[in-house]
Amino acid sequence: MATKMRSRAMRLIFSAGLLVLAFVSGSHACAICFSLVVITPGQKLDSADQAVLAIHSVDPNWLRIVAVVKGNVTVDNVIEQSTLSAPPGEPRSSRGKPLLLIRSDLSENWTSLGEIGVEYADWLRQLAASNRGGGVSPARIWPQPLAVSDLTDGEWLERVRLVARYLEDPEPLAAEIAFGEVARAPHSARRTLRRQLDAATIARWIDDPELAPRRAAYTMLLGIAGGPQDALEIERRIDEALLAQDATNLSAMLVADLELRGSSRLQWLKATFFADRKRTLPEIDAALLALSVLGEADATVPREKVIETYRYFIAVRKPMAGFVAMELARWEAWDATADYVDIIRSKAVKDPAGQFAILSYLKSSPIAVEQAASVPAAE
Numbered sequence: 001m002a003t004k005m006r007s008r009a010m011r012l013i014f015s016a017g018l019l020v021l022a023f024v025s026g027s028h029a030c031a032i033c034f035s036l037v038v039i040t041p042g043q044k045l046d047s048a049d050q051a052v053l054a055i056h057s058v059d060p061n062w063l064r065i066v067a068v069v070k071g072n073v074t075v076d077n078v079i080e081q082s083t084l085s086a087p088p089g090e091p092r093s094s095r096g097k098p099l100l101l102i103r104s105d106l107s108e109n110w111t112s113l114g115e116i117g118v119e120y121a122d123w124l125r126q127l128a129a130s131n132r133g134g135g136v137s138p139a140r141i142w143p144q145p146l147a148v149s150d151l152t153d154g155e156w157l158e159r160v161r162l163v164a165r166y167l168e169d170p171e172p173l174a175a176e177i178a179f180g181e182v183a184r185a186p187h188s189a190r191r192t193l194r195r196q197l198d199a200a201t202i203a204r205w206i207d208d209p210e211l212a213p214r215r216a217a218y219t220m221l222l223g224i225a226g227g228p229q230d231a232l233e234i235e236r237r238i239d240e241a242l243l244a245q246d247a248t249n250l251s252a253m254l255v256a257d258l259e260l261r262g263s264s265r266l267q268w269l270k271a272t273f274f275a276d277r278k279r280t281l282p283e284i285d286a287a288l289l290a291l292s293v294l295g296e297a298d299a300t301v302p303r304e305k306v307i308e309t310y311r312y313f314i315a316v317r318k319p320m321a322g323f324v325a326m327e328l329a330r331w332e333a334w335d336a337t338a339d340y341v342d343i344i345r346s347k348a349v350k351d352p353a354g355q356f357a358i359l360s361y362l363k364s365s366p367i368a369v370e371q372a373a374s375v376p377a378a379e
Contacts, residue, residue: 040180041100041113041173042163045069045124046131046150048102053121054079055098066098067121070128085111100124100173116173123162127177130159156189164196168205183217187255187297190224197225203233216252220293223256231260242272247282254290263305274313284320288313292327307333314339318346322354325361337367 045051050071054063063079079101097115116124131151151159159181166178182190202222205211211218222230238253240246258265273279273287295306310328314321314336321343328336340358349355362368 038180038184040184041177042127042159042181043184044102044111044113045100045128045177047104049105051100051102051124051128052079053098053116053118053124054101055096063099063101066118069100069121069124079110083109085109114173114176117171120171120174123166123174126162127159127181130155130162153186153188156185157192160185160189160193161196164193168211179214179217182221183214187220187293188299190221191259191297191299193221194224197221199225199227199230202226203230216249219249219252220255220259223259226256226260228260231257234260242283245280245283247280247286250283250286251289251293254287255293258290258294259300263301266301266305266309270309270312274316284317285323288323295327295331303331307331307335311336311339314343318343318348319350320354322349322351322357325354325357329361329364334365334367337362337365337371340365341368341371 048070050073051069052065052071052073053067053069054065056062057064057078061081063081063084065073065075065077065079068075084101098118100113100116101110102113103110132155133150163178163181166174167182169175169178182193199222202218202225205218206215206222219234222234226234234253234256238250238257241248241250241253254269258269269287269291273284291301291306291309294301295303307328310324310333313324321340325340340362343349344355344358344362349358
């Protein structure tokens, strides 16, 4: 009887798994998903074929190029105001600063990214040159988890080092560019900035209400640059957030906490977020996202420890087991195969998306493939 049940379960896995892969490969991400993606000024600069700094001339209908950032363009050439894509009244500078303009080879129009001093031209050239079209990283970028990186690991290391000293620079566009790149960078690249970061300065940024939209990224930077006192403050804020059931900045605080405390803190995380039935879904998701960021970095908290924690999550939160299936598959963590086979057999996961994720994992698992091949078909 047990053999027949296992055979039926494995056949279900592989027949449904084929449908899962077909469904995923032929589908498009929904508009709600894409609404979460923030295109940074750095990404816009990367995608442009031409980028220049240009300032209005005596004739308001023309702008003169004062510096070339990238592309086949010449200094002192002029750009007609009518070819500039911008809201009415923009982008003429009230302070007389140049505008950072970009365009593609297929377009006749230029787009303004904002004002920036001409003294930043060389930095912008270095930034543009750091993208050499090396490839696509599969890493989950946080706090924009749906973003895709088009830089190699080496290019990311170069880029974050270029922008780090411009975080909260007096020049607003330089600060915006720097923050956007650090925020979307893989955590492994951010970790290399430890010696460039000042913990006290970052702590002030975190407490600045005007920088609230940047708080999550700066919290993670504090986990890289901070010390024991910062760890105590972060843990105090985590306790406050849990008491209020506020998951707003929880993922970032957990990343910082684990960076400062190390793998020994995982036991607390498991007990607090996964074993405790009073935790809300946003709180659980925040803990999983923090583990994802740390697992991708595979440093202070080794990926194998994250995988062990995921398997604990699967065991104690069976209906949610699909939440971590695709990540485990990407990391080729096939030791969870037996866990997922048991979950499929028990029908513990009711959510179709969770079932799809688990079946896709099992379809890719060499252990599941071997087991399916060795089980005789039921009569």
